[in-house]
Amino acid sequence: MSIKKQKNGNYQVRVQFTDSLGRRRNKKKTVASLTLAKRAEREILNEVDAGTFNKVHKKITMNELIDKFMLDYSRGKRKVTIGRVNRFFELYVLTNEWFNHVQISKIDRPIVQAWIDELANKQSTYKSNASQLKRVFDFAVSYEYIDSNPFERVHYPTPIDKPNRSYRVENYDYDQLQAFIHAVENKFAKPNLDYRKYVYLRLLAFTGMRSGEATVLLWSDIEFTDSGTNITISKTLSRYRGQNFSINPPKTEAGKRVVMVDEITARTLKTWRNIQQQAFMASGVRSDIVFTSKDLVSYTTHSLPRTWLLSAIKGTDIPQTNIHGLRHTYITLAVQAGMDIKTLQAQVGHDDINTTLGVYASVTKDMRAKTVDVFTSLVNF
Structure with a gap:
């Protein structure tokens, strides 16, 4: 448990606990005063004791999550842009080796790190593609399918060198x-x-x-x-x-x-x-x-x-x-x-x-x- 005063004068309350399923959880809340912070801390602890946070998140696979994400992402986008993102998910995310029909609750930071490491060995510009999957997990957090984004604190390794295309010219003279x-x-x-x-x-x-x-x-x-x-x-x-x-x-x-x-x-x-x-x-x-x-x-x-x-x-x-x-x-x-x-x-x-x-x-x-x-x-x- 912790209460920290922030630079803007507000107070952030953070309570860490283990739920009935053995998962490490944490709840945060920001309030305007120390008195309110202490009250919020007590309320969260009471909810922990009452088992309020022991709910089992809705079971959802990566395929289902990406479908929901794309419905939201596609609004106002050109078909070519939507297709490019879909193509990336098909080739590098929804594969049997990685996340095809995998429940997102089972995807943790080490798994994501391994996926990133492999992607870095395939693409010289992998970071922009990896960010697409990070946004999918952000989407999952916002809908409370998962508690936190497994991309937090991952390491982005040095990518492979860009392909040598010195034989090619940008334009003809x-x-x-x-x-x-x-x-x-x-x-x-x-x-x-x-x-x-x-x-x-x-x-x-x-x-x-x-x-x-x-x-x-x-x-x-x-x-x-x-x-x-x-x-x-x-x-x-x-x-x-x-x-x-x-x-x-x-x-x-x-x-x-x-x-x-x-x-x-x-x-x-x-x-x-x-x-x-x-x-x-x-x-x-x-x-x-x-x-x-x-x-x-x-x-x-x-x-x-x-x-x-x-x-x-x-x-x-x-x-x-x-x-x-x-x-x-x-x-x-x-x-x-x-x-x-x-x-x-x-x-x-x-x-x-x-x-x-x-x-x-x-x-x-x-x-x-x-x-x-x-x-x-x-x-x-």
């Missing part, structure tokens, strides 16, 4: 992009369904569109006019659980935009439309989806564009980048070419101009080399 487009063209620019792979990769590199935005494009989103071609972006395709997809509006209002398309890329889109129309006629199906899968009626699987990219550069000296690296490439080279930053921000759909400048537009070697000339062209004395 001018020469690398030129070589990449030539490689993609040589590999896929043929009058068959493979042509869509060339158009898809070129579209990302020459417009700065996100992969999810390109995947969900409809022909009705594209306007071909004599003065130019533009694409209305109003949705994105996200993976939210396993191979399932969800069509959502962009995360921000800035993501809803009109993207301008250069003349060559517009021609490739028109060529692909003609090839696709011929395939529709031959198969007897129709679809408004731009980048249809092999069945000509469904969206391209989210993982395929990366395999296209890797296939195109295989056997070349072109370094690897990821699909999002094509967006990085567009933004970096647009800055290098002198595109107005506000125009670039509108083209790529950033709600914060600092994202355009700070996150993506890294200074290239060519830009650094021109720094002196840019300055002396103005101050030449």
Whole structure:
């Protein structure tokens, strides 16, 4: 038993005891004065003697607890976010090795510590994932399924090193992009369904569109006019659980935009439309989806564009980048070419101009080399 005065002048009462089931328990209460604290202490002791705290908590398994937690967590969240959290629970929590159908009352700190230790050996960024399970136990405490969170006083070990991806570049420079487009063209620019792979990769590199935005494009989103071609972006395709997809509006209002398309890329889109129309006629199906899968009626699987990219550069000296690296490439080279930053921000759909400048537009070697000339062209004395 203890009564401690806190810095704010209140008093905290803490009573530790062992209940009839042999469990160590403690009850805390904060009051405004020492007199009230002593009274609260007596009341808690009386309740201990009366067996008030000997109730058996409702039996609930981790599976049931996570279902209840997700109902609360999911309010206002995007499907892709919910799916990411669910996926983590499925792969690392609700496994037979750990917590699948285990009653949460049987999960103590040593068990949680062992789980954390294993997770740290698998993921370099395990702490953020572990915090998801900690929140689940916080939820259980708030509903009085358990008395305390077994995450209290756990040790977070040093994680494994991040994977070595030194072979991969964040974005292509001018020469690398030129070589990449030539490689993609040589590999896929043929009058068959493979042509869509060339158009898809070129579209990302020459417009700065996100992969999810390109995947969900409809022909009705594209306007071909004599003065130019533009694409209305109003949705994105996200993976939210396993191979399932969800069509959502962009995360921000800035993501809803009109993207301008250069003349060559517009021609490739028109060529692909003609090839696709011929395939529709031959198969007897129709679809408004731009980048249809092999069945000509469904969206391209989210993982395929990366395999296209890797296939195109295989056997070349072109370094690897990821699909999002094509967006990085567009933004970096647009800055290098002198595109107005506000125009670039509108083209790529950033709600914060600092994202355009700070996150993506890294200074290239060519830009650094021109720094002196840019300055002396103005101050030449």
